Amino acid sequence: MKMVMISYNEAIESEVMDSMSECALKNYTKITNIYGNGLTSGTHLGNDIWPGKNSMLYVACEDKEAKKLLSCIKELRRTLGKEGVKAFLLPLEDMT
DSSP states (O other): OEEEEEEEEGGGHHHHHHHHHHTTOOOOEEEEEEOEEETTTEEEOSSSSSOOOEEEEEEEEOHHHHHHHHHHHHHHHHHHGGGOEEEEEEEOOOOO
């Protein structure tokens, strides 16, 4: 099993969720109102000087599903450019 962590700009919420649907993944945990600074996406602090916020999805899935999701996110990054979406693949050792 794997854990896919997807961090993305709130402005592309629908595109990220469409990618989840394309991969037929319905189970996830979403965290909203995340602030940070990315090398290509810039600073998002939710204020007048650094507007914008991010969201994060955690998706626990089988290895095959994780590879497909990573592929969908790579395609999304290719089409959206600097809008700010990244996926990280983490090992999932145990789930209860």
